[in-house]
Amino acid sequence: MKRTNVISVFLAACLILLVLGTGCTQQQAPSAQSGEVKIGVVASMTGAASTTGKDIWQSAELAADEINAMGGVRIDSLGKSVPIRLIQGDDESTREGGMKAVSKLITQDNVDLLVGGYSSAVVSAHQSIVAENKVPYIISGGSSSSVSHRNDLDTSYMFFHRPNTDDSGEASILFIDEVVRPAVNAKFGFPAERPLKVAVIYQDSPFGKGQLDAVKNVIKAKSLPIEVVAEEPFKMGESDFRTVLTSVKAKNPDMIYSVTFLNELVPLTQQARRDVNFNTLIMAIENNDDPDYYKGVGTYGDGMVMESRFSPYAVPKGSTEVATRQFLSNFDKKYGGFAGMMGAATYESIYIAKEAIEKAGSLEKAKVRDSLANLAMPQMMEIMKGGTIQFSPDFRESKFDLYVVQLSMDQASGEPRPEIVWPKNLEARGFVLPDWYTPGTS
Amino acid sequence: MNFSLLRNPNTLLAATVVLIAFLIPLFIGSNLYYLTVLVLMLIFIIYASAWNFLTFSGQGSLGHAAFFGLGAYSASLIAVRMGLPSLVTLLFGGIFAAVIGVLIGLTCVRLREWFLAMVTFGFAVIIQTLVVSQLAPVTGGWDGFPVPKLVPSGIQGSLMIEYYLILIITIATILLFRWLLKSRIGLALAAIRENEIEARAAGINPVPFKLFAFGISAFFAGIAGSLEISHFGYVTPEIFGIDLSFWPIIYSITGGLGTLAGPVIGTIVVTLLWDGLNAAGLTYARFIIIGVLLVLIIIFLPKGLVSLPAEITKRLRRKDA
Amino acid sequence: MDVSISILSQVAFWGLYSGCIYILLATGLNLIFGVMKIVNFAHGEFLMLGTYITFFLFVITGFNPYVLLIGSIPILIGIGVIVERLCFRPILGTGKLNEIFISLGLIYIFQNLVAMVWTDEWRSIKSPFADMTIDLGPLQLPLDYLIIIVVTIVILVSLYIFLQKTPIGKAIRATSQNRKGAMLMGIDVEKINMLTFGIGAGLAGAAGTLWAVSGQVFNPYMGSIPAIKGFAIIILGGLGSIPGAIVGGLAIGMVENFTAFTLGGSWKDAVSFILLIVVLVLRPTGLFGEEEE
Helix, strand or coil, X not given: XXXXXXXXXXXXXXHHHHHHHHHHCCCCCCHHHHCCEEEEXXXXXXXXXXXXXXXXXHHHHHHHHHHHHCCCEEECCCCEEECEEEEEEECCCCHHHHHHHHHHHHHHCCCCEEEECCCHHHHHHHHHHHHHHCCCEEECCCCCHHHHCCCCCCCCCEEECCCCHHHHHHHHHHHHHHHHHHHHHHHCCCCCCCCEEEEEEEECCHHHHHHHHHHHHHHHHCCCCEEEEEEEEECCCCCCCHHHXXXXXXXXXXXXXXXXXXXXXXXXXXXXXXXXXXXXXXXXXXXXXXXXXXXXXXHHHCCCEEEECCCCCCCCCCHHHHHHHHHHHHHHHHHCCCCCHHHHXXXXXXXXXXXXXXXXXXXXXXXXXXXXXXXXXXXXXXXXXXXXXXXXXXXXXXXXXXXXXXXXXXXXXCEEEEEEEECCCCXXXXXXXXXXXXXXXX | CCHHHHHCHHHHHHHHHHHHHHXXXXXXXXXXXXXXXXXXHHHHHHHHHHHHHHHHCCCCCCCCHHHHHHHXXXXXXXXXHHCCCHHHHHHHHHHHHHHHHHHHXXXXXXXXXXXXXXXXXXXXXXXXXXXXXXCHHHHCHHHCEECCCCCCCCCCCHHHHHHHHHHHHHHHHHHHHHHHXXXXXXXXXXXXXXXHHXXXXXXXXXXXXXXXXXXXXXXXXXXXXXXXXXXXXXECHHHHCHHHHHHHHHHHHHHCCCCCHHHHHHHHHHHHHHHHHHHCCCCHHHHHHHHHXXXXXXXXXXXXXXXXHHHHHHHHHXXXX | CCCCHHHHHHHHHHHHHHHHHHHHHHHHHHHHHHHHCCCCCCHHXXXXXXXXXXXXXXXXXCCCCCCCHHHHHHHHHHHHHHHHHHHHHHHCCCCCCHHHHHHHHHHHHHHHHHHHHHCCXXXXXXXXXXXXXXXXXXXXXEHHHHHHHHHHHHHHHXXXXXXXXXXXXXXXXXXXXXHHHHHHCCCCHHHHHHHHHHHHHHHHHHHHHHHHHCCCCECCCCCHHHHHHHHHHHHHHCCCCHHHXXXXXXXXXXXXXXXXXXCCHHHHHHHHHHHHXXXXXXXXXXXXXXXXX
16 A cells, blocks of 8 residues: 555646646737737756756846846837746757747747757757747857758748857967967977968867868868868767877877867866876867856966857957946846856847847737848947847848957966957957967977 | 447547547647647657567667667658658658668677667667768768658648648557557567567577567657658757657656557656646756656556556555455 | 877876776676676766765865765765665566666656756866876876776775675675575575665765866766766676676777777767677677576
């Protein structure tokens, strides 16, 4: 009898939760009647990408709270301002989960607009229902160009507020060509035309592969004197890079271009300098510009460079500075801790949504879409091309002015801190090759 | 028509479930969310039933995502390259998965169950690695590629049509499993599962039967995979993920291993529970509840939820006595 | 590409070092299999718990993380004993592979409990010796890794002495060799099961501490892959064979690293399974496994 008790109590508990759950999925009235703007936030609250998912959700909440505190979103067709209500859609970091979450947001919650989306694989699986249901979707992730450049379905309702893999690859390579190559050649007395040898270590995933392809394409398209001497993939979540580094070192590169997640870059950097004794320049990309990285890497991060668009410590001077500092301090006040790059992009996406709805003067989806397509709003925190956020006519991607930071040790905190070293109009100081740096032998 | 069949409570129950499945769209209309949940549920019923069929032969697999994904990839590739409709190519997907399944089965028939579990698990890892590296020129690597939908989305009510199509495929699959299990093949499989040595003594060579079970199981896993991908409209290597190998196991165990109804009931209960908990805003707790449910069922209800009514009446009677 | 001896020996050393974690996991799995004839698929969660317990103790005490082995091992032994009693004892002798299925449930429970307590952000701790290296001719080796190799050897030797010399150890070996016989000799096999499972978990906990000390990052989901490899190792080496676990662990560590060196890092996981399948096709009982019944 005891056994049946245990299981029946458990099943009863499950059933109650089930009823509670289905109760929450009652269909909701469209916004025009409920007097609010409903925005669905597609975020990975569980599963592999949940750390980023939380960042996305919290930043969206912060933006919505700010907008509501200022009176909400003005909608001409209603003749009044209405508050924003955010609805969370957990994609579980899986394709199936994303499909369910997005379809629930569209039909059950009747959202006016979708924001978020992170993993390219997850986004690619639910793009079709967004296309069919014609809901405007401001995607702050899905960085792979193959997601935004799809032509098998109608992507006209999807707007990508992020640099695609080609954009960030291009910025990095231009920096390497304009700054690193001359610096190496000058310091070691090499002929000025000597090509720079780069080894790419990349995560074996859509993200890593996309960056690798972008780098190679840019070098080829611009016929730059940069030679990719090694392409080494590693498994997502890898923590042991010693062998990969040993093998890369044997190929004598002048620097490493690494496409990693933060949890991979920490061991990669440490193991390169400490275990493999590989005194080379490491360049990483934007998603690693995060306080957790600086804390984790410690002294081994000294001298390395990073392509970035939102830097918690190296805020570019100019119009975006105030907004960024405010965002960081408000985020810290509300949640404790730093917001990341994905959070910043989502925060901006909520403001983009507000702007587009106000310009459209209505919550009608087709009108909001047109308004997004014609949007030209001043940049907020991330620096945009031409200082305005606007979506390109071809694939509706916003264009960022990306920059590069270099890390140097900060004695007070015992951690490295970034400073912008490229491009010229944003730089805080010039790039310097570290003293310990040794180039690849030719 | 033979009405005496309906007197069997199980058949009656099954008929009711099928009837409800056919009528549900009348109540929910063309609601995108409910239809999406139902379509995915049906696909996973096929997948879990396919996995469960393997256990009828006393074998098990921890890497069925390999066949799920192989079916999806081969069907999609044929659909894209030859311009055939997805409804046709899913058969090719199943056949390709079955051929590979038999090949894997060949290396596995001699192995003990733990070894088999490990080999199948490893096979899924190897296939995924191949798809993203050496086979990338064909498969598109990590980027994957777009796939035609099962029912072109331009058609009015495409999702509803899709639901009915998949429902019919699901019913056909389960009827076929039922027929197979009642046939001499099913009896032979049962004999092998109960005691392989005795089955040999009775003149049954287990090898072809085990291979047959592997092939059939892989075939339907492949069908389920192609259905899922033509529902999404895009295929990526994530389809070989570990979670996709584990879900059919969780569904089958919850419902009842080695029964026809088990995977069906298990898939329905677990997905409803999962989506309900999700809607209630539970995140990590959702996984913990599913984990606890699984552990409790294995310990206290080893024959799964299908045995719950019988178990309760048994205990009530004992209490009365 | 010129592949010098120093590079090869360096790769071999990385293989040896990563083999240590695998050996500890595989030895535990094998000990448990020998006595209970079950395979614990959730073994990697003990490794993960080991890293978090080390992390937690390190944050509150600030002790040298190597010292924390005296915390992580006993705590994990305790957790192992409880898990055995609650989850594995009831299903011993029931359906085939049931223990693997129950492990799937345990994996979900442990991973998400830890995620609820510590969140699922990546964590790491810093060893006090992190910046020290030792020159050995052509090799320059971080001190931490040498300590880890030595600690692993010490743990394995103590385990060996425990199994050979103490009465409990002898009872474990007796149960492992012949369960019925052991029962007849008056050994309480259920107690031995619990204890063995605890020791297995404790070894995984030690591996967890070593994982954290070597500066590797960890999150609640980090245990699955190493555990599955541990599982592959004991099958490769032969179920129930401790020397098999050690040879298998070293073999996988080496093969992985040399594969990453030659074929590239994406084959790192797959190659262990290719090796496993090849060995099983040639020798269905594994390298050191005994013929069935």
